Structure formats: C-alpha cells, structure tokens
Amino acid sequence: MGEGRPGPAVITGIGLTSALGRSAAETWQSLTAGRSGIERLPMPATEGTSMPRVARVPAPERLRDPGRGVQTRIAGLHTWLLVRACTEAWNQADLPGAGLSARRIGLFAGLSPVECRPEDLLGAAKASLGSCGQIDYERFFREGYRQIHPLWLLFMLSNIALCQAAARLGIQGDNAVFSPHSDAGARALWEGMQSVAEGRSDAALAGGASAELWPTALVRARYAGLSPRSVLGEAGAFMMFESGTGAYRRGVPALARITGFAQACETEDGPPAVATIQRVMEEALERTGCGPAEVDLVIGHLDGSAEEDRREQAAVKQLLGGAPVWGSKTALGHTQAASVVVDAVLSVLMLTGGLMPVSEAGTPSAVFRRAAVRRILINGRSPQGQVVTLVMERGA
Amino acid sequence: MDRGDSRRRVVVTGYGVITPLGADTETTFARTSRGESGVGPITAFDAAGLPCAVAGEVPDDWLGTSQPSPLRHLEPMVSRGVRLAWQAAQQAARQAHLERVSCRHRIGFFLGTFGENQAWAQIQSLHRMMRAGAAKSLLDARDYDCMHFFRRKPDVAAALMARICDCQGPVHAFGSACAAGAQAVGEAYRAIQAGKADLMMAGGCEAPITLVGFLGFLLLRALVERYENPQRASRPFDRKRNGFVLSEGAGILILEAREHALARGARVLGEVLGYGTSLDAFRITDVPAHGQGAALAMRAALEDAGLSPGEVDYINAHGTATVQNDLAETRAIKAVFGHMARQIPVSSHKSMLGHTVAAAGPIEMILTLEGMRQGLILPTINLSSPDPACDLWYVPNEAIQRAHSRALTNSFGFGGHNACLCIGLPREEE
Numbered sequence: 001m002g003e004g005r006p007g008p009a010v011i012t013g014i015g016l017t018s019a020l021g022r023s024a025a026e027t028w029q030s031l032t033a034g035r036s037g038i039e040r041l042p043m044p045a046t047e048g049t050s051m052p053r054v055a056r057v058p059a060p061e062r063l064r065d066p067g068r069g070v071q072t073r074i075a076g077l078h079t080w081l082l083v084r085a086c087t088e089a090w091n092q093a094d095l096p097g098a099g100l101s102a103r104r105i106g107l108f109a110g111l112s113p114v115e116c117r118p119e120d121l122l123g124a125a126k127a128s129l130g131s132c133g134q135i136d137y138e139r140f141f142r143e144g145y146r147q148i149h150p151l152w153l154l155f156m157l158s159n160i161a162l163c164q165a166a167a168r169l170g171i172q173g174d175n176a177v178f179s180p181h182s183d184a185g186a187r188a189l190w191e192g193m194q195s196v197a198e199g200r201s202d203a204a205l206a207g208g209a210s211a212e213l214w215p216t217a218l219v220r221a222r223y224a225g226l227s228p229r230s231v232l233g234e235a236g237a238f239m240m241f242e243s244g245t246g247a248y249r250r251g252v253p254a255l256a257r258i259t260g261f262a263q264a265c266e267t268e269d270g271p272p273a274v275a276t277i278q279r280v281m282e283e284a285l286e287r288t289g290c291g292p293a294e295v296d297l298v299i300g301h302l303d304g305s306a307e308e309d310r311r312e313q314a315a316v317k318q319l320l321g322g323a324p325v326w327g328s329k330t331a332l333g334h335t336q337a338a339s340v341v342v343d344a345v346l347s348v349l350m351l352t353g354g355l356m357p358v359s360e361a362g363t364p365s366a367v368f369r370r371a372a373v374r375r376i377l378i379n380g381r382s383p384q385g386q387v388v389t390l391v392m393e394r395g396a
Numbered sequence: 397m398d399r400g401d402s403r404r405r406v407v408v409t410g411y412g413v414i415t416p417l418g419a420d421t422e423t424t425f426a427r428t429s430r431g432e433s434g435v436g437p438i439t440a441f442d443a444a445g446l447p448c449a450v451a452g453e454v455p456d457d458w459l460g461t462s463q464p465s466p467l468r469h470l471e472p473m474v475s476r477g478v479r480l481a482w483q484a485a486q487q488a489a490r491q492a493h494l495e496r497v498s499c500r501h502r503i504g505f506f507l508g509t510f511g512e513n514q515a516w517a518q519i520q521s522l523h524r525m526m527r528a529g530a531a532k533s534l535l536d537a538r539d540y541d542c543m544h545f546f547r548r549k550p551d552v553a554a555a556l557m558a559r560i561c562d563c564q565g566p567v568h569a570f571g572s573a574c575a576a577g578a579q580a581v582g583e584a585y586r587a588i589q590a591g592k593a594d595l596m597m598a599g600g601c602e603a604p605i606t607l608v609g610f611l612g613f614l615l616l617r618a619l620v621e622r623y624e625n626p627q628r629a630s631r632p633f634d635r636k637r638n639g640f641v642l643s644e645g646a647g648i649l650i651l652e653a654r655e656h657a658l659a660r661g662a663r664v665l666g667e668v669l670g671y672g673t674s675l676d677a678f679r680i681t682d683v684p685a686h687g688q689g690a691a692l693a694m695r696a697a698l699e700d701a702g703l704s705p706g707e708v709d710y711i712n713a714h715g716t717a718t719v720q721n722d723l724a725e726t727r728a729i730k731a732v733f734g735h736m737a738r739q740i741p742v743s744s745h746k747s748m749l750g751h752t753v754a755a756a757g758p759i760e761m762i763l764t765l766e767g768m769r770q771g772l773i774l775p776t777i778n779l780s781s782p783d784p785a786c787d788l789w790y791v792p793n794e795a796i797q798r799a800h801s802r803a804l805t806n807s808f809g810f811g812g813h814n815a816c817l818c819i820g821l822p823r824e825e826e
Contacts, residue, residue, distance in 0.1 A: 062546030071680050102677060105693050112570060113549055116514055116608075135516065141445030145611055153612030154680065154810060157510070159572045163811030166675040172692060175673050175813065176579050177573035179550045187568055191583070194590065200696075264501055265567035267559045279501075386567055 008393050009196035010254035013095070013240035013268030015088030015207070016345045017063065017081050018332050019233055020057035023088055027332075028349045034365040036331040037299030038231050041218075054213050055333025057081070069109065069168035074154045077212035078114055079161040081236025086165045086205050093240035094252055095203060106174035106204030107166055108192040109238075110184030110337035111158035112211040120155070123147035130249075161209065174200045179337065182380030183263060184208060186340040186388040188241065190261045196241045203246070207238030208338035226298050229304035233333020237341035239348070244396055254395030256348045260284035260377075266385035271308040277315035277387055281377060284389035285319075290375060292320045295391075297356055299343040299378045303334045312379060320377070326357040331366060340380035340390060347376040347392040405591040407822065408666040409657050410650035411762045412487025413426040414459075414480050414621045415749050416452035416643055420487055421673045424759075425766045428748050429795045431777045433627035435641050435750050440605045441536025448619040450626040451605045452643025452750030459483060464560045475512040477546035478556050480646035480755075481601035485561055488597065492650040492662060494561070497595060504565035504593040505556040508576030508600035512547035513609035553601065565593045570754070573809035574714075575673075576600055577647065578757025582815055583670035584651050594656040599758035601646035613642055616681075618718060628778050630751075632715035632744035633722050633790045635781040640716040643750030647758030649783065664822040666765045669703065669802065676812025683808075687728030690714075693814035694732045694804060701818040705733045707738060708818075709800035710773055712764045713790075714808045715744025716751055725806065726786045741798070743791040747777045757807035761817055764803050768821050771799045 014024050019037025021027035030037070037055040057063065063080040064072070070083060072285050086107075090096070095105070126142030130136030135144075159177040166172070174195045178184035185208030192206025213232055247254050262283035266272040285292065298316050302309050303326075316325055328343055335342055350356055356371040378390045411421060416434030418424035418438035427434075434452045443449035459479045467474055489495070497503060546552045550569035558567040570576040577600020580815055584598035604610065613619050622627035631637040655662055674696060676689035698705060715724055730737045745760045752759055767774055773797050779792040801821040808814045 065416050074680065103674065107675060113511065113571075137442065138445065145446075145615070148611065148615055150615045150617065151681065153616055156612070157571070157573050157810060159576075159809065159813060160680060160811045162572075163675065163677075163813065165678055166677040166681065166812065172675050172677045172689060173673075174696070175569060175572075175675050176583055177572040177576070177813070179569045181551055184551070186569065187566075191586075194586070200700075263566050265505075265555065265558050265564055267500075267562055267564055382551060382555075384551050384567075385559075386551070387556070 007197065008244055008257060009193045009241040010238050010244045010247055011256045011348060012095030012193050012242050012252045012254060013089035014345045014370040015085035015238045016235065016340065016342065017057060017084045018235040019057055020332060022063065024345055024349065031331055031366055032355060032368045034367060036365060037332060038331065048192060051377050053231045055231055056213055057234045059352065063262050070164045073149065073258045074151045074160060075164060076114060076155060077234065078111065078158065078209050079164050081234065082109065082161045082209035083165050083168055085207055085209065085236035085238040086169060089205060089240045090169055090239045092231060095240065098250055100202050102170045104173055104202040105171045106173045106195040106201035108176050108188040108190060108204060108206040109162045110188040110208035111161060112180040113335045114156045114158050114211050115214065116156055119394045120152055121148060142151040174204065181336055181382030181386065182339045183382050183386035183388045184337045186380050186390055189258060189341060189344060189390065193241045193258050196243055203240060203242040205238050205240055208341040209236040210234050210338045231304065231329065231333040233335040235332065235335035235338040235342050237338045237345045239344065256351050256395050257393050258390055259393045260287040260391030262387065263388040266387065271311055272381055272385060272387045274311045274315045277312055278319050280387045281315065281319050281379070281389045295320055295323050295375050295377050296373045297376045298323050298325045299347065299376060300325050300327045301379045301381045303329050308381065326359065340378055340388065343378045344392060347378060350376065351392065404591065405654040406585045406588045406668045407654045407657050407664045408649055408668065408765060409652045409662040409664060410488040410492030411647065411648065411765065412484040413647045413759050413762050414454055414483040415645040415759060416454055419458035419483065419748060421762060421766060423753065425763055426765060428745060428774050429772055430777050431748065431794060432779060433748050435626045435629055437626055438605065441607045446614060447621040448614055450623065450629050452639055452641055453605055454480065454644050467560060469554060470556065472543035473546035473552060474556065475553060476603035477509050477512060477601040478553050480603060480644065481553065481557055481648060481768050482560060484599065484646040484648040485557060485597060488648045488650045489561060489686040494650065496660065500562050501564040502594040502819045503563040504584065504587060504596045505554055505558040505561060505563040505567045506570065506580040506596060506598040507557055508570040508580040509550045509553050509602060510754055511550045511553065512530050512544065512604045513604065514544060516607055523768040532645040563597060572813040573811060574756060575807045575809035575813040576754035576755050578807035578815035578817055579673065581649060581758055581761060582673065582817055585671050588651055588653050595650065595652045597648055597650055599646065599648035600755040602753040602755045603644045604642055604753055605644050610642060621719065630717050630747050632713070632717040632747050632776055633783060635783040635787040637719060638721060639718055640746065640752035643752045645749065645752040645755045645759055647762050649756055649758060649762060665769065667820050667822060668817060669820045670697045670701025670818035672700055672816045674691040674814045676814070678812055680811050683724045685724060686731065686736055687724035689812055689814045690711045690725055690728035690806065690808055693816040694728065694806065697804060697818040703802065703818065706736055708802055708804055710803040711740055711742040712760050712803060712805040713742050713744045714806040715776065717745050717746065721808065723785055726788055729788060738788055740789065741773050741796070742788045742790050743774055743776045745774055757805065757815065761805045761819060764805050765819055768800055768803060771797055773798050773800065
C-alpha cells in the first residue's frame with residue numbers, strides 16, 4: 001500500500017473501440033465528421049425483432065489479436081473489445097514505462113452478460129438425437145455432452161474477459177466486475193478512480209464492454225425493457241486513472257477528471273421519475289462544488305425510449321435550465337455496460353480538443369463547434385431502474 | 397487497530413442464509429457445527445449416466461409458497477436464485493429491524509449472482525431458430541420462454557431484491573464468478589466507508605443445479621467424480637479430494653455505518669475490518685501453483701484492516717476440494733502467515749455445504765461471524781486421509797470450542813479473481 005492518500009485521481013489514458021472506429025481517435029474523427037455507425041441489418045435475420053438497426057464494430061475479426069496472454073477459445077467479441085480498449089488506454093498513459101508493480105494496478109469493468117451460443121451445443125445436440133428428432137437423454141449423457149467444448153462455461157462468464165485483460169497486461173491489483181447495464185460501467189469508472197484516490201492502487205484501468213450482437217440478443221432486447229426505437233451497439237471503452245501527483249512526476253498529461261458521481265435505484269414500477277433523475281444529478285453536482293450554471297454540456301442517456309427520454313430531458317431542464325443536451329447513441333448505439341464509459345471517453349476528447357456538439361439531441365449526425373468546454377455531465381440508466389450521473393472536468 | 401484515517405467504520409447488524417443444511421442461519425449453523433453434510437443425490441434432473449450425480453440442493457418447501465408482494469405481478473422474472481435471496485434477506489432485515497430505517501435512498505443493495513441458466517428446451521428452440529435463420533421464427537415459437545432473459549440477467553435479480561426491500565440507493569450486480577458474493581460485500585463496505593450509503597444489504601445467491609448449469613462445471617472437470625457416497629463427496633484438503641460439489645443457496649448481510657447503527661439503537665453483531673482483492677493474471681484455466689494471487693488478496697485485506705497476521709484467530713478457507721485450489725490456498729496462507737500458519741485454525745465450510753458459487757462468500761462470512769459469536773470454529777469434514785502437501789490445522793471433522801474475535805474469509809473465482817474479507821466481533825464499547 002502506498003504512503004497515505006495520494007489525493008484526486010486524473011485520467012491519463014483512454015481507449016475506445018466502437019462502430020465508428022478501432023481506436024478513440026478513429027471514433028472521434030468519424031463522429032466529428034458527422035458519420036454514424038448505425039446500419040440496417042439484412043432481412044430476414046432480424047425480421048420481427050423491432051430492432052433491424054444496430055451499431056456493430058466493423059470487421060470484428062480484425063480485432064482478434066492472437067497476442068500474449070489471451071486464451072482465444074474462450075474469447076468472444078466482448079473480450080477483444082475489452083482487451084483492445086484497455087491496451088489503448090494503457091499505452092496512451094505510457095504505463096509500460098512507468099515501472100509500477102503489477103499488484104498496485106487495479107482493473108474495474110462493467111460487462112454485459114454473455115449469452116450461450118447455440119452453435120456451441122450443436123454437436124452435442126446432433127449426437128444425441130433420437131429417432132423422432134428429439135434429444136435422447138441416454139445418448140446425450142453417454143456421448144453427446146462430451147461434444148461440447150470443455151471450456152464452454154468460461155466463455156459465458158463475463159468476468160473471464162477481465163481476467164484475460166489482466167493476464168495480457170499483467171495486472172494483479174484491486175478489481176471488481178459489475179454487470180450489466182450503463183450503471184455498471186459508470187460504477188466501474190468511479191471505483192477505479194476511488195481505488196487510486198484512496199491509495200489502494202497506483203494506477204487503475206476502468207471501463208466497460210458490451211457483448212456481441214447476435215440475432216438472439218436482438219430478439220431478447222425486445223423483452224429487456226429497451227424501446228423498439230433503441231439501437232443496440234457494440235463497444236469497449238476504458239480509461240486509465242492515476243494520482244495527479246504521480247502523473248505529474250511521470251510527465252504524463254492529465255487529460256481530465258471525474259469530479260462527481262451519484263446513483264439511485266427507482267423501486268416503483270415504470271421508468272425512473274423526473275425527481276429521481278434530478279436528485280441524482282443534483283447530488284453528483286454537489287460533490288463537484290459547482291452550480292448548475294457551470295455545466296457546459298449534458299450527455300444524456302437518450303436511448304430512444306420516448307417516455308424515459310422525456311423524463312430525463314424534463315429533469316435536466318428543471319435542474320440545469322438551458323444547458324445543451326446531446327446524445328451519442330444516435331451514432332454509436334446503446335452499448336449497454338460500455339455506454340456511460342463511451343460518453344466519458346468522448347467527454348475527454350471534447351474537454352481536451354475544445355469541441356462541443358451543437359446538434360439537437362436525437363439528431364443522427366453530430367455537428368461540432370469550437371468551444372471552451374469545462375464541465376460535462378453524463379447520465380445513464382438501466383431498464384431495471386438504476387440511475388447514474390457522472391461529472392467530468394478538464395485535467396488539473 | 398485504529399486505522400488513523402477518516403473512513404467510516406462498517407458494522408454488521410443483520411444476516412440470513414438459506415443452504416442445503418437449513419432454511420435459516422440458526423439451523424445451518426447448528427447442523428454445520430455437528431459436522432453434517434448437505435450433499436445428496438441430484439433430484440432437480442435425471443443425472444444418471446453423468447460422472448457426477450451429487451449436489452447440495454435446497455428443498456423447494458423451504459422457499460415458501462408465496463412471492464413477496466412487490467413481485468407478484470413480476471412472477472415470470474423471478475428466478476430460483478432471487479427466491480433464495482429473498483429468504484435470506486428476510487432474516488437479515490428482521491434481525492436488523494430494517495423497517496425502522498426511514499431514509500431509504502441511503503440504503504443500497506449489492507448482489508453477487510450469475511443468473512439462471514437456460515433450460516435444455518430453450519436451447520433446442522434456439523437451434524431451430526438458427527436453422528431457420530430468422531429471428532421471427534424464435535419470436536413465433538410458442539415454446540420459447542422469452543421471460544427467461546430476465547431470470548438470466550444478474551442486474552434484474554439485484555433490482556428485484558432492491559424493490560422488495562425498498563432500497564433506493566446504489567444497486568448493483570457483481571459478476572466475478574465464485575468471488576462475486578464476497579466482492580458484493582466488500583464493495584458495499586467501501587460504499588459505506590466512502591459515504592455513498594449509510595446502510596447496504598449485500599450478499600449472493602445462486603441456483604446452478606440445472607442440467608445446463610451443471611454440465612458447464614462438469615465439462616471443466618471441476619466437479620467431484622469419485623466418491624463413496626454423497627455425504628463424503630466434498631473433501632477439501634484431503635488426499636482423496638478430486639473436485640467440488642455444486643450447491644445452491646443464498647446469504648445476505650446488512651452492513652451499516654457504525655454511527656448510523658448506534659444512533660438508531662441497532663444491535664451490532666460484528667464489524668467488517670478490511671477487504672482486499674487481487675487478480676492472478678495467470679492462465680485462465682489454472683491456479684498459480686503457489687497461490688500468489690490469493691496471498692495478495694489476504695495481505696490487502698489485512699493491510700486494509702490495519703492488522704498484522706498474528707492478530708488473526710481463524711481463516712475460513714475457500715477450500716473447494718479441487719486438487720489445485722486447496723494446495724495453492726495452503727501455500728498462500730503459509731506465504732502470508734509464515735511460521736504462524738500452522739497454529740491458526742483453517743476450515744472449509746464447503747466440506748459440508750458444497751460450493752454455492754457466488755453465494756459462497758457471504759454464506760461463509762455469516763457462518764464465520766456466527767462462529768465467533770458462539771466461540772465455535774466449524775470443522776472441515778471428510779478429512780480422513782491427510783495430504784502431506786496440505787499441512788495446516790484444518791479443524792478436521794469436528795468443530796472446536798475456541799474464543800476467536802478476528803477472522804479472514806477467502807473467496808476465489810474462476811479466471812483468477814480473489815477476494816478476502818477481514819471480519820471481527822464488535823468491540824467492547826458496542
């Protein structure tokens with residue numbers, strides 16, 4: 001454990017793989033050029049899902065890097081999204097050259113649940129079919145189940161992706177896995193930052209990754225409380241936190257800071273109430289010591305759900321008056337556990353690049369203008385009632 | 397033990413369990429203190445022909461017949477795991493008089509769970525859909541239970557529990573496999589320390605005894621395959637150990653800021669003194685032979701508690717009964733405790749309860765706390781053929797009367813997640 005408390009943590013690296021690019025810079029370039037990563041899937045694969053549009057990462061096979069430390073048989077797309085984003089943030093922060101002890105580096109992630117892939121069980125099913133085409137359990141127990149890959153279970157444990165990144169980068173410190181929605185990624189960011197601020201880690205990677213969008217995921221999304229107007233997306237987004245003094249000593253620029261965080265859970269039926277969303281934003285702002293007038297931009301959750309989005313906008317208006325509201329999901333989709341982290345990475349790019357979106361919330365193509373952005377408030381929520389707010393500011 | 401910092405102290409004011417040995421803490425503790433086993437032949441599905449046909453099951457009639465009222469209209473979303481957690485949470489809430497706490501947005505719920513596995517029939521439906529190549533065919537399939545989606549998602553379980561218990565503060569699900577429940581408790585402790593909540597319900601629940609869930613563990617070769625009878629199947633630290641017994645259950649604790657508990661006159665049952673986590677950063681399917689990751693987690697918990705190894709009176713081992721885990725954990729304990737390692741009682745509750753996966757950490761923490769309160773250390777049963785490489789004091793076969801006030805409880809997850817909680821009895825002033 002380090003000596004005493006090192007003080008506030010700063011962000012020294014970011015990583016993002018999304019439908020708009022295989023790095024944070026590529027995504028940012030595409031986004032500011034007004035491009036959208038959303039595509040319409042061909043019929044009939046999505047017929048009847050109400051979700052014919054998705055924001056998938058381009059050429060996912062190119063993300064699969066057979067490098068050191070990752071066991072590829074149990075690495076789904078979610079693993080590669082996580083590993084890539086972690087590695088990008090790690091490299092930007094120049095951690096390889098920092099000489100930190102592996103046990104003093106933390107890793108926190110919000111991860112979407114990984115679904116069972118029917119094709120993993122197909123061999124077992126075929127080997128166990130009886131004469132009438134149904135599973136013959138005697139056959140199944142005798143030989144069928146042995147057709148399933150021994151590591152099949154591990155593929156579905158979302159924490160394994162985090163362990164793969166730990167093995168790749170040699171991280172042995174403080175950690176947690178939160179699951180599975182926007183609030184999970186937000187919590188991971190907060191915990192990563194706290195781990196550094198409280199001296200449990202000298203540096204910590206924190207972020208989130210979504211699961212691969214299979215047709216079954218789209219079918220299931222219809223039942224998951226997501227609106228038919230929502231567009232699901234794939235992404236991995238991570239940030240490196242370290243103490244401000246540590247970053248200064250190493251000569252690594254402090255890109256931004258998280259200065260406020262709050263969350264709540266709505267226990268009544270229906271979407272979170274305006275009052276709940278407002279209370280959470282208020283609490284997060286209180287922690288920053290700033291007033292509502294000092295917020296330059298709100299990145300709303302804005303996932304296309306009519307009533308939920310209306311309530312969020314009402315809460316923003318009541319608390320923050322005329323602060324501009326923008327949403328990234330119109331270009332990048334709803335990346336579930338990664339979504340707040342995606343917005344946090346974009347915030348870092350806005351804060352450091354002096355660019356701010358000026359398009360209306362819900363507009364497919366983003367338009368940006370030069371602006372001195374000081375403070376961005378990010379909202380997230382889950383279909384199960386969790387509400388979360390992060391406040392991001394420029395690095396000290 | 398004064399940490400010399402400004403963090404709030406976190407005490408335990410309620411807990412509850414449901415396990416294969418009992419529908420409540422009192423029964424489970426009484427039966428484990430007699431060294432009974434909760435393992436039996438599998439009844440949930442026909443396991444004849446599988447290399448392992450034993451598990452620790454909770455009888456259905458212990459789960460109660462009615463749903464908690466906030467869930468009645470959500471019945472299809474309620475998994476067996478949530479029903480187990482509800483039984484444990486009710487005990488904890490009663491013990492802590494939770495109904496008397498009015499500021500509900502300062503109460504959170506952290507839950508470790510994997511969620512319900514798919515039924516085989518569901519997988520068959522998915523096959524048909526894949527063959528047809530269209531999502532519509534799945535939607536049209538009348539035998540596909542789309543509500544399973546909710547029973548599968550861990551956050552639904554956490555949110556449902558928060559709704560039942562009216563917890564309006566931070567609510568999260570944890571997904572770090574067998575360490576998830578311990579991480580949920582550890583993170584709840586940190587949330588209170590940091591002032592994010594005044595009171596947290598935290599724990600884990602798991603109901604993995606289904607054909608598909610069971611197969612996953614079986615294929616990993618993690619389950620016991622050679623045993624004389626079900627009760628003798630779970631043999632942590634024994635030379636004949638050859639895998640763990642999969643079980644179901646739940647454990648929920650109520651953690652509270654000490655000043656909050658004292659101000660409302662709540663009875664303090666124990667204190668969370670420290671929490672540590674680590675990652676093995678090793679091959680995903682192996683445990684580092686010397687348990688370096690486990691040792692890191694134990695050291696971190698001790699450091700967080702401000703304790704030296706010599707101040708620990710008891711270690712509740714993860715002790716799964718796999719060949720690798722028990723040896724690595726033994727070596728890790730030796731690395732942390734040095735020459736004192738053989739003098740500290742170490743025992744595995746899994747010898748009696750089997751491995752309840754994400755629920756194991758909270759259940760074992762509760763039994764450890766109950767043991768401290770009663771001055772009784774629970775045994776490691778089925779330890780009849782000592783393994784020369786596992787040479788600590790494992791409290792073989794019979795519980796021992798012994799006053800003890802500080803303990804570590806270990807939880808290690810697949811992939812290399814390690815969590816360790818340091819707990820203690822209330823100090824005299826309470």
